[in-house]
Amino acid sequence: xxxxxxxxxxxxxxxxxxxxxxxxxxxxxxxxxxxxxxxxxxxxxxxxxxxxxxxxxxxxxxxxxxxxxxxxxxxxxxxxxxxxxxxxxxxxxxxxxxxxxxxxxxxxxxxxxxxxxxxxxxxxxxxxxxxxxxxxxxxxxxxxxxxxxxxxxxxxxxxxxxxxxxxxxxxxxxxxxxxxx
Numbered sequence: 001x002x003x004x005x006x007x008x009x010x011x012x013x014x015x016x017x018x019x020x021x022x023x024x025x026x027x028x029x030x031x032x033x034x035x036x037x038x039x040x041x042x043x044x045x046x047x048x049x050x051x052x053x054x055x056x057x058x059x060x061x062x063x064x065x066x067x068x069x070x071x072x073x074x075x076x077x078x079x080x081x082x083x084x085x086x087x088x089x090x091x092x093x094x095x096x097x098x099x100x101x102x103x104x105x106x107x108x109x110x111x112x113x114x115x116x117x118x119x120x121x122x123x124x125x126x127x128x129x130x131x132x133x134x135x136x137x138x139x140x141x142x143x144x145x146x147x148x149x150x151x152x153x154x155x156x157x158x159x160x161x162x163x164x165x166x167x168x169x170x171x172x173x174x175x176x177x178x179x180x181x
Contacts, residue, residue: 008040016174017044020161021056025080025124026068028056038073045075045153050179052108052171053155058126058148061155067124076150078128085141093123098138100146100158106135107181108154108173109147116166118158120146125157152179 003010011017019041021028032038045051053061060072065080072080083092097117102109118138125144128134136147138158146157154174160167 006035006037008036011037011040012043014044014049017049017051019051019057020054023056024067025060025065025072026070028060029070029072041073048152048179050177051153052174055122055157055159058155058157059124061153062126065124075153076128076133076148077130078126080124081127082124087141090141093121094140095121098140100136100138102136104135106149106154107177108170109135110173118163118167120158122157
């Protein structure tokens, strides 16, 4: 049974966690810290609970963010960075459909083919310190990490829930995922 909660005890006991979000890293981290959800998420990660981060949930799983001075969750080493676009015709935030290119296999990206598009709305993107944590990229003035993973965590910069059939299929794969490989 799925449940929406901000109760850290329920998060610590969850068998799977979808960690979505919109907004900014400073306010998100302030809320997580104030409510104890930061500790609950770190505990669940350490215990091997499968976690799916979406949008800001993909950004603040890293250690830090250019969006502010706050320390983020640090589940994956790296930093969330702001787009620095040389092409002035491209707008920030990056909004709309964009091709997601799988750079290494992951169970949640199974069946994603060249040309498959997902929906994005963001000004920042995750930049893991270790390239082996990058599972997919998208091009917006150059390739950027749009899906990362480490152990039982998978996180997508795009909004799977707004990405039609492909997004729903990714969410269905998460339901079946055991948090490995």
